Amino acid sequence: MEEIRTDVLVVGGGPAGLSAAAEAASAGADVLIAEGDLHLGGQLVKQSHKFFGSKDEFAGTRGFEIARLLRDEIAQCGDHVKIMLNTTVSGYYPDEKLVTAMVGEEEYVHISPKKIVLASGAQERLIPFPNNDLPGVYGAGAVQTLMNVYGVTPGKRVLMIGAGNIGLIVSYQLLQAGVEVAAILEAMPRIGGYWVHAAKVRRLGVPILLRHSISRAIGGDVVTGAMVCELDEKFAPVGEPQKVDCDTICLAVGLTPSNELLWQAGCKMKYVPFLCGHVPFRDKNMRTSNSDIWMAGDVCGIEEASAAMIEGRIAGMSAAASLGFKVSSENFEGCHARLHNLRAGEVGEKIRIGVSGVTVDGWEANV
Amino acid sequence: MKDDDIIICRCEEITQDEIRSWIDKGYRRFDELKRVLRVGMGPCQGRGCRDIILRELAKATGEPLDKIHPGTIRPPVKPIKLALCAYGKEAEPA
Numbered sequence: 211m212e213e214i215r216t217d218v219l220v221v222g223g224g225p226a227g228l229s230a231a232a233e234a235a236s237a238g239a240d241v242l243i244a245e246g247d248l249h250l251g252g253q254l255v256k257q258s259h260k261f262f263g264s265k266d267e268f269a270g271t272r273g274f275e276i277a278r279l280l281r282d283e284i285a286q287c288g289d290h291v292k293i294m295l296n297t298t299v300s301g302y303y304p305d306e307k308l309v310t311a312m313v314g315e316e317e318y319v320h321i322s323p324k325k326i327v328l329a330s331g332a333q334e335r336l337i338p339f340p341n342n343d344l345p346g347v348y349g350a351g352a353v354q355t356l357m358n359v360y361g362v363t364p365g366k367r368v369l370m371i372g373a374g375n376i377g378l379i380v381s382y383q384l385l386q387a388g389v390e391v392a393a394i395l396e397a398m399p400r401i402g403g404y405w406v407h408a409a410k411v412r413r414l415g416v417p418i419l420l421r422h423s424i425s426r427a428i429g430g431d432v433v434t435g436a437m438v439c440e441l442d443e444k445f446a447p448v449g450e451p452q453k454v455d456c457d458t459i460c461l462a463v464g465l466t467p468s469n470e471l472l473w474q475a476g477c478k479m480k481y482v483p484f485l486c487g488h489v490p491f492r493d494k495n496m497r498t499s500n501s502d503i504w505m506a507g508d509v510c511g512i513e514e515a516s517a518a519m520i521e522g523r524i525a526g527m528s529a530a531a532s533l534g535f536k537v538s539s540e541n542f543e544g545c546h547a548r549l550h551n552l553r554a555g556e557v558g559e560k561i562r563i564g565v566s567g568v569t570v571d572g573w574e575a576n577v
Numbered sequence: 578m579k580d581d582d583i584i585i586c587r588c589e590e591i592t593q594d595e596i597r598s599w600i601d602k603g604y605r606r607f608d609e610l611k612r613v614l615r616v617g618m619g620p621c622q623g624r625g626c627r628d629i630i631l632r633e634l635a636k637a638t639g640e641p642l643d644k645i646h647p648g649t650i651r652p653p654v655k656p657i658k659l660a661l662c663a664y665g666k667e668a669e670p671a
């Protein structure tokens with residue numbers, strides 16, 4: 211069995227992973243990026259909207275352009291960064307500190323890294339309803355991939371479930387692609403996403419039905435419609451369900467961290483609703499309770515790509531520093547300040563509460 | 578399958594009714610349900626169903642979600658041919 215050695219293994223080539231790799235490599239570490247997809251950039255490659263937030267985090271730039279900037283930064287690192295695409299890390303074995311990975315379906319490799327930055331991202335949540343297994347029921351992220359990466363529209367008329375940012379943005383992109391959006395349903399009494407995204411779809415005439423949910427999908431072999439019901443304060447259905455004609459049902463009901471490798475590594479975990487799932491305890495430099503493992507991005511709590519990129523930089527620098535590579539404390543402080551600014555204000559409140567509940571002091575002392 | 582069946586574990590085709598009936602019989606941990614129903618043992622290894630089943634367990638036991646054990650998560654995270662594990666790249670015995 212081939213065994214690949216590296217200073218730092220970065221699991222996931224999205225915004226968090228690429229930022230971590232760039233920092234660790236520019237400090238002098240040899241970095242290997244393992245990415246399951248056929249290209250680097252993670253979810254950024256399909257984000258055609260402009261980002262908000264701070265200028266330091268590419269506000270005003272479209273997501274896929276941010277992915278290109280990060281890939282350029284990685285290219286600048288030369289031989290310090292090796293990239294394995296189509297490579298899914300499949301296991302971590304703490305006793306041997308060994309990582310296993312599948313390259314495609316026919317190759318299996320062992321990787322023996324000194325340190326690991328896990329940036330494996332998130333997965334889409336599903337909700338149960340009758341006929342949820344019919345062809346035509348999609349995750350919103352999957353629809354975005356189909357359209358913006360592969361140029362395929364999922365259907366002709368979509369019912370969107372969820373008015374968070376993903377539901378709103380994907381609805382807008384469906385409209386841009388010439389697909390009708392029958393309605394956007396939201397179980398909560400308010401829109402979860404940014405007002406500007408909601409305003410865009412409303413201006414185009416798409417109804418956003420608050421306190422509404424799907425009660426079942428309709429169809430024989432494929433989706434031909436859905437029954438939609440109103441909800442009361444306790445989220446119980448009230449009144450008669452209404453039929454909506456559609457050939458696609460798109461679920462944008464949230465993400466949850468892809469944390470399997472953190473469990474396998476024995477990292478101390480906690481369920482944090484504000485971070486959307488089980489997340490690891492961490493020190494301020496993104497190190498987990500396993501002193502060989504750092505993490506960054508959605509895997510440590512669902513947040514935006516801008517925060518993922520800063521966490522990645524912090525994790526990459528910290529992992530490199532633990533191997534004796536020189537990292538400027540100015541850089542560290544700068545990143546901490548940027549992350550602090552990004553989470554300031556009302557929008558970041560839940561994240562701040564969530565993160566503070568799993569942040570600990572002093573794991574640095576365990577080196 | 579009944580018309581109103583709700584599939585929770587798509588990989589192993591396990592319905593909400595099946596899960597609820599085993600919870601009623603006293604199976605109160607994800608891992609226990611996994612052993613009797615194979616939920617979370619298919620190609621996606623629980624990525625689709627774990628969340629929903631933990632909510633069912635929380636509802637049935639009255640425990641908050643953070644007290645419900647999510648089950649033991651072991652490698653591999655995606656299916657792999659046994660021959661690849663056994664023989665590596667050249668997946669043929671010598």
